[in-house]
Amino acid sequence: MDITKKNSQNIKEILRDQISRQLLLPLQKIPSERELSELFSLTRISVKSALHSLEVEGLIYRENRRGWFVSPPRIEYNPLSRGHFHQMISDQQRVAKTLLLNVKSMVAPSAIATTLKLSKPTPIHIIERLRYIDGRAVLFVENCLISQYFPDILSEDLSQSLTELYAKKYGFRNSCSHFDFIPTSAPEHVIHALNMHPGQQVLKICRVNYNQHNNIIDCEFEYWRPDAVMVSINNRE
């Protein structure tokens, strides 16, 4: 009876259209799954599947049990220009905020020890921070510092740029970094902090930093909401 074979394509097209014509604005809430299912005469499962697919595309995002929202434009993130998160965001006419979540000191667990190429048990600090763009939590960052290189760092303001702190307080310059970009799902504590749901995708970025003496001094794990970012790199050979 229907004109279209797949009804859920309909809802996708209409939402896509409303977003591109700015009838639905960034950060704005989309009607609830139940409302949409009535509007389009579909079950919630079909609606959910359509929304899922727009989520993968990066057009909309989900907050756990709060609803679906329109994604703002992606931030262009150049990881090679290190550290100045707030600068980068304001350069793109957006508003950044950093929240210090947690600081722990411990002996490096095996996964981190491997990343830092540690051959024996070594004390580290782990600094967990949450970063917001335009009031939306989009990035969970975990910095793992080898304690011996950073005496007394925990008494500093840790919501500022760590790279700048490294330079000012310890005279470290970043001579070399190694990056891995992995599309995967986020661990539990990250899911929670970003208000996501277990099994949702994130863009995981692991970086290992070397100082001017070519020592590994720290590593960082970034977990981005995948619709919020686009990694942009310039390479001169």
Add this chain to the structure above:
Amino acid sequence: MDITKKNSQNIKEILRDQISRQLLLPLQKIPSERELSELFSLTRISVKSALHSLEVEGLIYRENRRGWFVSPPRIEYNPLSRGHFHQMISDQQRVAKTLLLNVKSMVAPSAIATTLKLSKPTPIHIIERLRYIDGRAVLFVENCLISQYFPDILSEDLSQSLTELYAKKYGFRNSCSHFDFIPTSAPEHVIHALNMHPGQQVLKICRVNYNQHNNIIDCEFEYWRPDAVMVSINNRE
């Protein structure tokens, strides 16, 4: 009555375990959704949702209407060491194959003209290729070459490394490249070539290449199956 609150967590854990203990091997088929739903006493919808979540994690992948399979380990892909796809794959003890899909010549459509920073209508060649690792199609590549820089290129073997061809036949060296990495969903023709399903995630990589005279000579759009790859970059400052 059940011990666990969420039954679908069960199936996820068991599959994860079987994969990590290599009882299920890379490229091997997972039992069908119907079989799993009987085994775990769940509906197909619940099974599908659990599989989805393992897919996002990068542990398993889907071939459209063929079934679910175990993902091989991710390839480490360093886009800064340009061009030698086959080399890179065999360095990682894997088997590469390139299939030439399609070659077209046309005036650059607006999206590509923007990427190539063209100010007036310009003829280009588009070369579409499909790349396999261990027999699995994981990467769709679309090269857009500005025709004037590459006279007579269409008579060459286009399944080889284009970078090498640029160097040998035209004396071009790659002086600079610009990359964008975007987690998003793939366009229709890519979905089809990779045997995926509309709405599935890919890692899209756009690169723009400059020759030694600092002219943009071509751009490339890569679409990776997201479980197949991990982008790895080394940066020296």
Add this chain to the structure above:
DNA sequence: TTCACTTACTGGACTAGTCCAACAAAAGAA
């Protein structure tokens, strides 16, 4: 004003099915 409590609403998890399109392997025909 402030804080605890209730309540409506949201998405998450799930059941028990149906029908369809594409794939793949087996069976037949040339």
Add this chain to the structure above:
DNA sequence: TTCTTTTGTTGGACTAGTCCAGTAAGTGAA
């Protein structure tokens, strides 16, 4: 052998619901 046809199996799309857990806003007591 080689090509075509059939048939079973796969995932994709969908219906029509139920129950649950966390959010947010409004209500009322201190």
